[in-house]
Amino acid sequence: MIHPDSAQLATETPAEGVAAREPADPLFGITELCREFGITLRAIRFYEDKGLLQPRRINGSRVYSQRDRARLMLILRSKSLGASLAQIRHYLDLYDAPELNEVSSLRAAEDELQQTLTDLERQQADIGATLAELRHIQQQVQQRLGAST
Structure with a gap:
C-alpha cells in the first residue's frame, strides 16, 4: 500500500510522528492490484485507455485509491459474467x-x-x-x- 502523502513524508522524520500516521484513503500501486486480482499490467492499462479507470499519479507512478480498487473489482466481475465494455461503463456510471x-x-x-x-x-x-x-x-x-x- 502506498501512503497518499509519500512525497511529503520523505522530508519528515519519525520524531515528527510520521510513522504513527495512517492514510485516510489507502493507495495501491499498479503491481499490487495486478497481483491481488491476478491480472496483467496491460489489462489495467487497457481499462485506463477505455476510461474505466483513472488513477492519480504521484512522482510519475500510477496510484489507485480504494474507490479505483472497487471499480476494478466491478469491472472484472462484470467481465467474467460476459458484460460488454459498454455495459461495464454503464454499471460504473451508476456507481459514480x-x-x-x-x-x-x-x-x-x-x-x-x-x-x-x-x-x-x-x-x-x-x-x-x-x-x-x-x-x-x-x-x-x-x-x-x-x-x-
Whole structure:
C-alpha cells in the first residue's frame, strides 16, 4: 500500500510522528492490484485507455485509491459474467452517478439496477439448468462406461 502523502513524508522524520500516521484513503500501486486480482499490467492499462479507470499519479507512478480498487473489482466481475465494455461503463456510471440525490434520478437508477439484477438472475438460472443437463449427460456416459467394462 502506498501512503497518499509519500512525497511529503520523505522530508519528515519519525520524531515528527510520521510513522504513527495512517492514510485516510489507502493507495495501491499498479503491481499490487495486478497481483491481488491476478491480472496483467496491460489489462489495467487497457481499462485506463477505455476510461474505466483513472488513477492519480504521484512522482510519475500510477496510484489507485480504494474507490479505483472497487471499480476494478466491478469491472472484472462484470467481465467474467460476459458484460460488454459498454455495459461495464454503464454499471460504473451508476456507481459514480453524482445526481443520485434527486428522487427522479434515484428511481431511474433503481429501475436500471432492478433490470440488471433480473438479467443476472436469469443468467444464473440458465447456468444452473446447463450444469444440471451436463451432469445428467456425464452420469449417462459413466453408466455406459461401467456397462462396457
